[in-house]
Amino acid sequence: MTTDFHDVSTFDGYRPGDLVRARPVFVSQLSGAAGAWQVVYASANSRSELIPASGIVLTPEVVARPGDTAILVYSPGFRGLGGICTPSQLLAIGAEPDTTGIAAALARGWVVAIPDGQGLGITGGGPHTFLAARAGARTVLDLARAVYRRADLGVAVAPVLAWGYADGGRAVAAAGELHPWYAPEVDLRGVAAGAVASDLAALAPAFSRGRGAGLGLAALIGLSHAYDQLPLRDVLNEAGQRAAMEAEHLTGSELLERFPQPVSHWCREPDPWNDHWWRRVLELETLAHTRPVIPLHLYHGSADAIVPVSAGRRTLIAYRQRGTQVSWREYEAGHHATAASATGDVLARLGETLTGPPPRERARPSGEGEHASRP
Known part of the structure; x- marks a missing residue:
């Protein structure tokens, strides 16, 4: 539509x-x-x-x-x-x-x-x-x-x-x-x-193989789009690059059905999350910094x-x-x-x-602000 x-x-x-x-x-x-x-x-x-x-x-x-x-x-x-x-x-x-x-x-x-x-x-x-x-x-x-x-x-x-x-x-x-x-x-x-x-590192086991493998591939694609200034897709092998092009247009149920293989199947290394750039992105996407x-x-x-x-x-x-x-x-x-x-x-x-009181009436966390929240 x-x-x-x-x-x-x-x-x-x-x-x-x-x-x-x-x-x-x-x-x-x-x-x-x-x-x-x-x-x-x-x-x-x-x-x-x-x-x-x-x-x-x-x-x-x-x-x-x-x-x-x-x-x-x-x-x-x-x-x-x-x-x-x-x-x-x-x-x-x-x-x-x-x-x-x-x-x-x-x-x-x-x-x-x-x-x-x-x-x-x-x-x-x-x-x-x-x-x-x-x-x-x-x-x-x-x-x-x-x-x-x-x-x-x-x-x-x-x-x-x-x-x-x-x-x-x-x-x-x-x-x-x-x-x-x-x-x-x-x-x-x-x-x-x-x-x-x-x-996000806590999701790696469930997203790397089994029922959640398709979500692992989706995570690689979604995060690489969010941080497209970084060479994140370099972890994918040739088959992975082709799979990513197809997966970009699929719903969640279609992803799970189409890509049941372990995430490592689509990657150059067995553990793509341990790549230098991926470790940086996972760190940036960690919640509860502030x-x-x-x-x-x-x-x-x-x-x-x-x-x-x-x-x-x-x-x-x-x-x-x-x-x-x-x-x-x-x-x-x-x-x-x-x-x-x-x-x-x-x-x-x-x-x-x-x-409760609106946010402006609550005390702001000491020492926390834009510099602490920005990725």
Whole structure:
């Protein structure tokens, strides 16, 4: 469903968070949505260069009363590097695979804004920058800015909440870290992030072979797009280069089916993650370098075979060591079941943060700021 609406050939005169264009769409899967707009807006990549991004903004049938209303920026898990996997387009054609959390947030009277993420939605912008949390964080915060700045979407200014799962969880967690210097005008009150690994090296075993091997190849491709100024793709052999060209256009399910081979099959060396440049990128993409000034809720499934719960617990410890106001919930379930089971708890936790003081009234972490957050 990529059309001229998603084709941005000129991009002069915009700043991150500016809305480039919007159009109303019908979302047949969400009876609780009074209105829906696909949007194209300005954001920035991991080098702070201006880029176009896309998403969708949904308004509820009944807006919550003042004090309970919010703009929820919802960042779903990995859907693919390309193909028909863009959230805003899946909703517009009635093919979104998981609307549970979106519907529940609309039922609370919240506006829901869903970023497609860097590399998805915009014509010629792919592949998706899978696992590049700091690039994803910018699309999260800039979509909140875009909603703030355009009254013709019919959305009143309200406190902002952010929620994401797995890859989307990493993006919203990073948004909490970048927020004080990147988008301080956004009234971000709370973040909920599920199945988050602060250290990407913790994912290497699950992503290198077995059921997650296709995700390992996707990680190589997504991160190499986010950091395309580095020679990251040099780790791929000739077969890997051909596989990468094909994988850039595939959804998540297609990736898992098409590339079951161990990641080492596509690489020059058995352990591509140990390459000098890759070690540098994994370090840059580690979360919990700084303390978010807003409350953070983390949750994880104890039987998660994709993102090990041990990685989630280490994320919790890392944030606690920074002095973050963080809560934790563990579910006796696997990766996908946890995503569904946690919906009620997550929305309740986020709802509690609406009564707290806005970020500008909280003490800023001593010695932390833009220099500490930039990759």
